[in-house]
Amino acid sequence: AQSVTQPDIHITVSEGASLELRCNYSYGATPYLFWYVQSPGQGLQLLLKYFSGDTLVQGIKGFEAEFKRSQSSFNLRKPSVHWSDAAEYFCAADSWGKLQFGAGTQVVVTP
Amino acid sequence: NAGVTQTPKFQVLKTGQSMTLQCAQDMNHEYMSWYRQDPGMGLRLIHYSVGAGITDQGEVPNGYNVSRSTTEDFPLRLLSAAPSQTSVYFCASSPSDQGAPGGELFFGEGSRLTVL
Numbered sequence: 001a002q003s004v005t006q007p008d009i010h011i012t013v014s015e016g017a018s019l020e021l022r023c024n025y026s027y028g029a030t031p032y033l034f035w036y037v038q039s040p041g042q043g044l045q046l047l048l049k050y051f052s053g054d055t056l057v058q059g060i061k062g063f064e065a066e067f068k069r070s071q072s073s074f075n076l077r078k079p080s081v082h083w084s085d086a087a088e089y090f091c092a093a094d095s096w097g098k099l100q101f102g103a104g105t106q107v108v109v110t111p
Numbered sequence: 112n113a114g115v116t117q118t119p120k121f122q123v124l125k126t127g128q129s130m131t132l133q134c135a136q137d138m139n140h141e142y143m144s145w146y147r148q149d150p151g152m153g154l155r156l157i158h159y160s161v162g163a164g165i166t167d168q169g170e171v172p173n174g175y176n177v178s179r180s181t182t183e184d185f186p187l188r189l190l191s192a193a194p195s196q197t198s199v200y201f202c203a204s205s206p207s208d209q210g211a212p213g214g215e216l217f218f219g220e221g222s223r224l225t226v227l
Contacts, residue, residue, distance in 0.1 A: 004153075009151070029227070036216075040151075041202075041220070041221075042220055042221075043201055043219050043220050043221055044216070045152075045218070046199070046215045046216065049215070062220075064144030077166045090153060090154065098146075098156060098159075098169065099156065099216065100156075100170075101146075101153035101154040101155075102153050103151055103152055103153045104151075104153050
């Protein structure tokens with residue numbers, strides 16, 4: 001069955017430190033891949049997306065993600081987190097027009 | 112530009128009651144969808160529509176009905192609410208001209224539903 005897995009339910013990071021969120025997918029063919037962010041009490045906002053081409057994708061708010069076909073991964077990174085990056089992050093994959101989300105990773109930023 | 116508007120933001124129902132969650136978008140998007148969000152399960156697709164008059168089931172459609180009479184509106188109906196339907200519901204739309212996500216989804220702020 002197709003699936004999107006985010007292995008880390010919860011991550012705590014110090015402000016100014018780097019952040020990496022993991023995402024693995026299981027699909028027959030490479031799907032479209034996305035990262036969304038959800039701030040408390042809000043809907044989701046698209047951070048970045050990968051369709052094809054360059055495997056390093058730049059997004060909004062200083063985030064980037066790297067697609068690795070050999071590992072079926074699409075990990076999200078930020079070199080230096082800000083307190084405002086505290087949120088829940090969702091990886092998603094689209095195959096045949098239906099978007100499937102991972103369970104999410106909650107990011108806590110400490111001073 | 113309002114984007115995707117959901118009403119109500121909060122609702123408490125008793126088991127067996129019916130209600131409709133409203134969703135409207137003013138971006139002229141053809142694709143609209145409903146998701147439910149439950150802790151530890153991410154977002155799961157309930158129903159979606161690729162244009163007025165066309166709807167289809169997602170991953171968890173049981174207990175929910177939808178219709179799409181206009182491009183702007185995509186209401187979600189619970190005919191007989193059950194405690195298992197306690198969740199946060201999100202409406203989302205997409206400008207994709209393929210009629211399906213492959214592009215960005217624009218989300219409403221969510222509707223929190225509690226069924227007692």
